[in-house]
Amino acid sequence: MKLNQTSPGRAPGVAALLVATLLLAFGAAQAAEPDVASPDTAGTAAVTNLVEVVGRRAGGAYHAGEAAGTKTEMSLRELPQAVRVMSRQSLDDLGATRLDDALDYVGGVSRQNNFGGMWDNIAIRGLAGDSNNGMALLQNGFAGNRGYNGPRDTANIERIEFLKGPAAALYGASEPGGTLNIVTKSPQWRAAHALEAYLGSDDLYRSTLDATGPLAQNVAYRVNVALEKRGSMRDYVDTRRTLLAPALTWKLDDGTRVDYRGEVQRHRGAMDRGVAAVAGRLGVMPRSRFLGEPGDGDLTVENSTHQLMVDHPLNAEWRLRAGLAWKEGSILGYATEAAATVQQDGRTLRRQRRFRDYTSHDGAGQLELAGQFATGTVRHDLLLGVSGYRFRSDQLMLRVQPTNAAPYAIDILAPVYGQPLPAVLPSTDTIERQRDRALYLQDALHLGARWRLLLGMRFDSYDQVLHNLRTGSRTDQSPDSRSPRAGLSYLATPRWTLYANTGRSFRPNTGTTAAGAALTPEQGRAVEAGTKWESADGRAGATLAFYDIRKRDVVTGDPANPGYSILAGAVRSRGFDGDFTGQLDRHWRANGSLSFIDARVTRDNTLAVGAGLVNVPRLNGSLLLMYEGAASLGTYGAGGGVTYSARRPGDARTQAQAAAGVPVFELPAYTTARLSGWWRASPALRVSLDVDNVFDRTFYTSSYQSTWVAPGARRSVVLGLQTTF
Numbered sequence: 001m002k003l004n005q006t007s008p009g010r011a012p013g014v015a016a017l018l019v020a021t022l023l024l025a026f027g028a029a030q031a032a033e034p035d036v037a038s039p040d041t042a043g044t045a046a047v048t049n050l051v052e053v054v055g056r057r058a059g060g061a062y063h064a065g066e067a068a069g070t071k072t073e074m075s076l077r078e079l080p081q082a083v084r085v086m087s088r089q090s091l092d093d094l095g096a097t098r099l100d101d102a103l104d105y106v107g108g109v110s111r112q113n114n115f116g117g118m119w120d121n122i123a124i125r126g127l128a129g130d131s132n133n134g135m136a137l138l139q140n141g142f143a144g145n146r147g148y149n150g151p152r153d154t155a156n157i158e159r160i161e162f163l164k165g166p167a168a169a170l171y172g173a174s175e176p177g178g179t180l181n182i183v184t185k186s187p188q189w190r191a192a193h194a195l196e197a198y199l200g201s202d203d204l205y206r207s208t209l210d211a212t213g214p215l216a217q218n219v220a221y222r223v224n225v226a227l228e229k230r231g232s233m234r235d236y237v238d239t240r241r242t243l244l245a246p247a248l249t250w251k252l253d254d255g256t257r258v259d260y261r262g263e264v265q266r267h268r269g270a271m272d273r274g275v276a277a278v279a280g281r282l283g284v285m286p287r288s289r290f291l292g293e294p295g296d297g298d299l300t301v302e303n304s305t306h307q308l309m310v311d312h313p314l315n316a317e318w319r320l321r322a323g324l325a326w327k328e329g330s331i332l333g334y335a336t337e338a339a340a341t342v343q344q345d346g347r348t349l350r351r352q353r354r355f356r357d358y359t360s361h362d363g364a365g366q367l368e369l370a371g372q373f374a375t376g377t378v379r380h381d382l383l384l385g386v387s388g389y390r391f392r393s394d395q396l397m398l399r400v401q402p403t404n405a406a407p408y409a410i411d412i413l414a415p416v417y418g419q420p421l422p423a424v425l426p427s428t429d430t431i432e433r434q435r436d437r438a439l440y441l442q443d444a445l446h447l448g449a450r451w452r453l454l455l456g457m458r459f460d461s462y463d464q465v466l467h468n469l470r471t472g473s474r475t476d477q478s479p480d481s482r483s484p485r486a487g488l489s490y491l492a493t494p495r496w497t498l499y500a501n502t503g504r505s506f507r508p509n510t511g512t513t514a515a516g517a518a519l520t521p522e523q524g525r526a527v528e529a530g531t532k533w534e535s536a537d538g539r540a541g542a543t544l545a546f547y548d549i550r551k552r553d554v555v556t557g558d559p560a561n562p563g564y565s566i567l568a569g570a571v572r573s574r575g576f577d578g579d580f581t582g583q584l585d586r587h588w589r590a591n592g593s594l595s596f597i598d599a600r601v602t603r604d605n606t607l608a609v610g611a612g613l614v615n616v617p618r619l620n621g622s623l624l625l626m627y628e629g630a631a632s633l634g635t636y637g638a639g640g641g642v643t644y645s646a647r648r649p650g651d652a653r654t655q656a657q658a659a660a661g662v663p664v665f666e667l668p669a670y671t672t673a674r675l676s677g678w679w680r681a682s683p684a685l686r687v688s689l690d691v692d693n694v695f696d697r698t699f700y701t702s703s704y705q706s707t708w709v710a711p712g713a714r715r716s717v718v719l720g721l722q723t724t725f
Contacts, residue, residue, distance in 0.1 A: 055194030060089030069181030080487030124178030126599030147360025148329035150267030176524030239269035540582025569604030
């Protein structure tokens, strides 16, 4: 058996191991809990650790009791929704420097096409985001996925909130499977500084600065800086990244708080579409082989974000919140990309060369009134808000098709680089404008000691105009949307909650079909039911959720025109996901996840009905365990993690392929392991060591088509030095 493959017969064994470990961890935590707290007070037992630490942490929390993205005073145990918070401690224990370093450790998350390494992209509960913008993503409650964004650096991230299920009732355009809300680091009122340096395999060099403190009695700052140069196992592929993230907080005498959050990032690297399969088989070519052209140079992705937020108390019960955000992004450069299939000889792969000049501009604003009041014995947490945004995307693409440049091919078994670069010709020249106005209302009702009811509704008025400057055509659409949701929780015991919810979603689609037509907005509906558990001390918790999601007017890649999209009709996703996070005792902490996803096409004119959705495994799971202790030479920590992903479809299966009996192209299952350790020699000095893919397995993380398959990184070792002052 090859190292990069896991036979179907062994998958249940891996799943059983993960389940058994989670149950053991859960049992240990439950056995340690005292029998305290009533249902009325249990919701406040677990609270997020709001005291931020500058630099890498020791002994921080995995489990969180609240999430800013829910926009309610309810604790997560009371909330009728599955929410998983990836804390800063979790990111540190995973050695995560990029967002996708942490995604495998959350239930229901699966990797998607990452645009040749130029952005982050996942599916939650089997449903992916916009194929032109990536996953559904919020940053401090503002849309963070419109436009063009390089892979996110974690240097200025405090925590990541996975809001599973529909979030459209609060945020509008989003996925019914779930949304990420990234919470960035806040200024602190005590001066603190941290410098970190890392040296690793494949020529990794990284340094970061985290500095915070007061500028005046009522003004505090924070600045995060990251500089990184990273090679890879891939021939001719390396990246360079810079991040500057300033933040300011100003507290006025009347209790008003003004916050600014900024972020400027530049990411440069070769677009790398990965390796190719031959007749549906992977492993024919080495995982290091680059199928682009080194002479193209780098693609540059630049993005900047500026957010201004004001929180003003009207009295003890009511407050006004207002926010403005401005976001810009761009992609610029040449790239050579493989055609859809390897030729009959099993080694010749035709390629196309593209030049991209993409820019995006996004302005958004929101105004909210939030407060608490009572009607008889029922307490209300009310939120009333209005929001809007204006978005513009300019796409200029020049390219040469493989049919027009047959000599511009590559032998995947014996590549020769440095061929004459063909001139690119006009292909795409569009301007897309979006505008949205919305009104939303949410009421969280406390119905006595044990019942919680969450109701929400959002009304969106949306306009989209697409100008095709090459043809002179113009496409307009102005759909309106209503996005309701309702959820009910029952606090059965001081530790256990039962809940259910339902909601609808709405998401406009960017980009066009190969014919230049605009894409109809997607509509979704989801139903979820589950249970939650939380320890008495609020340091551990678990969630198990079952769901059924239906979505129509779904966009997927066009099999006949790579790089363009088509409407896939309707899809369905159903299954379950579970997460456990927290302390097992005073030395051990754990982070575990397990999910089963059955995601399929249910209606379409092009894709095969019943076909699985691309890159979505039926089963995946993870476990991270860390131990901390003390010795005569200082404190230390050690642990490791394991992730498992079952086999999954590697491309969109068409009806023609199904009728012809063409075998399904699948990515093989894989299991990876990592080790992590650190030693704090003094209060100000810490040394860390992270080893990823310990057994150097060959595996494949995602695919767009059989010639665009992303291989996972080989074994890497990273040594870090962190100091605070």
